[in-house]
Amino acid sequence: MNRRRSRGLPALSLIAALLAAMGGVALTGCGGSGSGRPRLTVSAATSLKAPLTGYAADFDQADVRLSFAGSDQLAAQIRLGARPDVFASADEDLPAALHREGLVDRPVRFATNRLVAVMVAGGKVRRFADLAKPGIRIAAGSPSVPVGAYARRAIAALPQPQRRAITGNIATEEPDVAAVIARVRGGAVDAGFAYVTDARAVPELRTIDLPVQVTAAYAVAVVRSTKHPDEARRFVRGLLAGAGRDALLSAGFGPAAP
Amino acid sequence: MTRAAGRAFPIALGVALAAVLTFLTLPVVAIFTEASPGDLLSSLGHDGALDALRLSLETSAIAVGLVVAIGTPAAYVLATRNFRGKALVTTLVELPLVLPPAVAGIGLLAALGPKGLLGGPAPPLVLETAGVVVALAFVSAPFYVRQAQAAFESVDPSLLEASRTLGYGEAATLARVAVPVARPGLAAGLALALGRALGEFGATLMFAGSVRGVTQTAPLAIYERFGTDFTAALALSAVLVAVSLALLLTVKLADAGDLR
DSSP states (O other), X not given: OHHHHHHHHHHHHHHHHHHHHXXXXXXXXXXXXXXXSOEEEEEEEGGGHHHHHHHHHHOOSSEEEEEEEOHHHHHHHHHTTOOOSEEEESSSHHHHHHHHTTSBOOOEEEEEEEEEEEEETTSSOOSGGGGGSTTOOXXXXXXXXXXXXXXXXXXXXXXXXXXXXXXXXXXXXXXXXXXXXXXXXXXXXXXXXXXXXXXXXXXXXXXXXXSSOOEEEEEEEEBTTOSOHHHHHHHHHHHHSSHHHHHHHHTTOBOSOO | OHHHHHHHHHHHHHHHHHHHHHHHHHXXXXXXXXXXXXHHHHHHHXXXXXXXXXXXXXXXXXXXHHHHHHHXXXXXXXXXXXXXXXXXXXXXXXXXXXXXXXXXXXXXXXXXXXXXXXXXXXXXXXXSHXXXXXXXXXXXXXXXXXXXXXXXXTSOHHHHHHXXXXXXXXXXXXXXXXXXXXXXXXXXXXXXXHHHHHHOOHHHHHHHOOBTTTTOOHHHHHHHHTTTOHXXXXXXXXXXXXXXXXXXXXXXXXXXXXXX
């Protein structure tokens, strides 16, 4: 009996050590965030990742925490009762709908982006017409996420045979633009519909303009229930004129007024 | 014919083993060979990768700590008492083991979300670190409770009886006799629960969201990066492989302690 008990000890002490280490980490972790500034949670479309990460890090009136996902998912979270302070969407419809439901303040347009076809250089797709060839596999956003809705708008504007062929070639519907880029880059598909800013950020990708230009208008709104309305408004103002706008422009976004 | 078959079978066995081994280790090996160690290390340093790892360790430790504190006496009851409906209770406790994580996420939202069943009285959990702890505790608890129940069941009942006749109360018998004797099994359960908590993805994403530094644990950070920063995703994965390996070794050690 005694032997059996003592055999168990090394394993247990190993776990105890592991837990102690984690506890230590947890304690130091808690100490780090006590800067006294209010915490601002910003829910933002995945395509805003690069510019907002920089802007948020330099925003000195609040400790900004970023949550990136497809705009539709972020809107769904807000409908379910999640309470970020700011919602920045890759379209104008989602924040407008939340505004009608009384969940966010009046949204304002703060940037524009352009939908393009993206592919790995040297792949099967060289011209836009190649997208309609049989056997080509295309990644698009799912219809509910703005990047997918814009892709469908672009396809709908094409002449019928091309429209049907490209629709048939859509092999996967992804939850956000990062997933579209990942499929193209990983070689799972031959091309994808994504924003020009995302394609620009990945060196091995090239882009082809669409025959009918589709402009994505981005809108941002302060969430009604925010506990820090002043900081949230200041964050939004910076996107319209200031450091946020500069970050957007240098990441390749267009100005709010197209 | 029979001699040929006699030789063929061991070869087939060897091939099967080699196939299993290659298939199961290749993805793990690829994580370490896809990018250079220097690139892996440097990409851990920027863009909040370490924040995500720290958050994973913190929330997993807290969740599993809660699971052990509450799950140990619960498992003891299941192991030492007989009551009507015990099989049903055991099954219900084990259900999250086989529940798809997305179902766990939806269930947690429906139960504890702001508009859920208990959404009014419950503290805010969605988009909060506390929500991550809840999700991790939900998915990892069955791993610990099940293992702890088995460990307590294998404790010789006469030991517990002797403890009671010596005047120990029920609480003292649990703390002084049952827990020390069942220690290896409890340790294994704890390690398994930690492993599950550290790997949790779907329920956390759906219930707590993916807010950097608040709810974005290491697996969520890997998902956020796989499209735009594959090297960073690899680096975080490499760290999780190392942690998982350490936990598995702990389980093995605990098992070895149990058998002797």
